Amino acid sequence: MKRIRCRLCEAELAETFADLGMSPLSNSFVAKERRHKAETFFPLHAYVCTSCWLVQLEEFESPKNIFNEYLYFSSYADSWLKHCEAYCAHVVSRFKLDAGSQVVEIASNDGALLKNFVARGIPSLGVEPAANVAKAAVEQGVPTEVAFFGTETSLSLKQRGFSADLIAANNVLAHVPDIVDFVAGCASLLKPDGVVTFEFPSLERLIAETQFDTIYHEHFSYLSLLSVERLFGLHGLRVFDVQTLPTHGGSLRIFACRKSAAHALCDSVAAQRHLEAAAALGQIDAYRKFARTVVDAKIDILRFFIDAHQSRKRVVGYGAPAKANTLLNFCGIGTELLEFTVDRNPHKQGMLMPGSRVPVLSPDEIFKARPDYVMILPWNLQAEISESMKDIRAWGGKFVVPIPKVRILP
């Protein structure tokens, strides 16, 4: 049997964190005319490294195949745009960024974040691997390079005179297969007092809230401050502040700098270390327990669908995020239980969800179908969605959230 090695410390991986069966790549939506064709499924099996405590998936598909035509455009979620504006306002005032500074964002998507810096006259550069979303950024006036980031791209930028006062690598670290090379690239691009920020879903929250559906193939690492401090230490970086954010069900925003930089250590770092120690993230039992909790969550979700089916209630979904594909495929839910889902992103409308083949329609279709239940698949956006779709209550429709336990909203 092939041995799998930790992508951070190269120790052998033998402990299961969550075994979610076989699953296609979660962003490979199926066009209707291809519905008779086969799909490629890969084992969706997360391991935990007992040496550095990084939770991780094996890499089966090259990121070049995953990200070259990406259907996720940041600018479709209102709460995300507000999050970007707030981040920009915070770092500009805290680190005194101005027309003489250089901001670099890695995985800059359609420019949703950087356009806030561009509007303030701060020199900005995006690095984005997906050519179609990079084009959308350039059209909005955000200079963007089409590239994967790592030591090679970092070197090429430095040779062209770039060095960064701020690197924003928000919601990308989890998606990078070679995180060691990625962080090395960030470290070398920083000015001596430069700051790099990373945002990633918190492993401590993932475990506490049974967010098993945030495990999918495009998301290679599940990070804690514990594992990240180990990773940064390899490259002469230190964490000086940690903020907790509500995004993606609970994220951490880490501020790091060179060990020699002047940034003062905030109390938040010790507080997060303490929280993770209290959750026993440095002990194997916490991870073994999660492997069992995931099975309980599946049974709970299936029980809701079985009850709804037996009482002849109609259930549809709202949203077609990557996490929905994990949930539907792991639980074995198809159109027999979930008639369709809807999404505001026109690029997803008319497609079928990978694996489950649940159709993705326009949100208007919910008002035509008048279902009994609307399951909010991007549960992290439940407040925004239940407000924007509140008119389903006109016919007695109810919202349902699948995790941590199935909950019908009042």
Ligand SMILES: [Zn+2]
């Ligand atoms: Zn390791």
